[in-house]
Amino acid sequence: MRRSVVAATVLTTLALFLGPAATARADVASPPRILGGTVHAADFALGPGDSRTFFVSFDAEDDSGISRNNAEADLLGPAGRQLQADPRQAGTDICTPHADNPKRSTCRFTFTVRGNRWSLTNADAGLHELYVLVAANDWVPREEGGLVTDGRLDSIRIKRKAQLTADAFPEPPRPGHPLGVVGRLTLADWDNGGYTGAPEGLPARLVYKADGSTRYEYPADLTTGRGGVLATAVPPRPDGIWWLAHDGTDATPWVYSAADHVDMP
Template sequence: MRVRTAAVLLALAACSSASVVPAAARTASGGTVFSHVVVDGGKDVVFGPATRRTVTIAWTAQDPDGVAASWAYLWHGPDTDDADGILPLYPPAGTCAAVSADRTTVTCTVAFVVDAARDLRHDALAGTWKVLASAQDDGDDWTETDVVATARLQRAAGVTVNASPEPVRKGRTLAVTGRLTRADWERGGRGGYAGQPVRLQFRAKGGSAYTTLKTVRSLSGGALKTTVAARTDGWFRFLFPGTATTGPATAAGDFVDVR
């Protein structure tokens, strides 16, 4: 946590024209405490190659001198001085509501648009991002905490399925194929996602839930291939649970008529 005088940060307090303040302006001290930091309702934020969506950050700021204004943004990298990603690039001040009459406690939110084609140009940006929070108190001191929470920004995945032959005699072998893909932020579009565990699931006709039959691993180009004995009418699907960098995906069920 760093506390800095408002004079040093006048440009940022006015419109946040810089995303990272020079290290020379930082001094260690006490200051505002940040808590209850939540990004997008606590869910992973998933982006396709051309996804454009609003992301929110909510937090609480407490300062015995009163909170005059507060900011928060997402950053990615080893530290704030060497961040390879900042969202939004020019962080606006949050909208803060006083919890106490003296504004020693406020709850704040900020919303900003993230355009994958513009803001997420490298696949290496997928994964864990940190939340930096800052505040100016009524005594003109500025507190900045580099990591008050984390959030995951993920590449969107997709998976398909096809079971054949259809119809099929009971007891015969069904070939179940498909493909697992994920968003390619660098090139646009989607590419095959190899080497990933994917669940083959089945829901019997008249049933309400899918059950997992086996787990297969995606091959080169994201190809999925397996076999299963035909037992009864129902739907087959592939389910990919996701990874730290890639969101989950579920194929629409493919119905097989067993005779």
């Protein structure tokens, strides 16, 4: 975003003075009113090098009208780092007055995030909350009046893309002996590129479907070990398909392994 005097004096510290329990803040008794904000995207996951562009908007009003370009929207993530909107295109305004009510404006922003350390770190995966600032037309820099901020208007979860493997053994199983299943959950490594083992303690499930059946069974609940490894052993079952599944968290998406078909001897 092209920065004005607002950016130099206030916007770069937006996340700091809002803090984790922020509420609307203003400099005068009758500041602009922020009427609500929206992140126009569903939660998504990024692989290494992937990118995603989405839009954010909020509405505000003031008796003098809303300044067209003294506004900002930031997304504050779990690691405390704020993601800033893309620079606005030359010749365009951030905030546009409503045709039927010039005292009220809609302010729009574009965000582009990428799965690399210049945009996101692994610690940034999770919930990102929308914080905004806007100025009225009668606001004068370095003087009180006409400036307002608000936070936690909406949110989006930006997750690390996941991969999951599964292998059942031995094949064919030995009659009367357990069937072993091992796999590994890996996550996009935004810090270094590629994929890396998931942290310990993430939930996963063993899934089974017998041949000819439409019923899915969940013989074991698991958690990842060191490096994202998963392992279990269960009593053998009739011929069928086995998977491992991770249902996802705030920072990771759901993912299923490829199916492994096991025939009983």
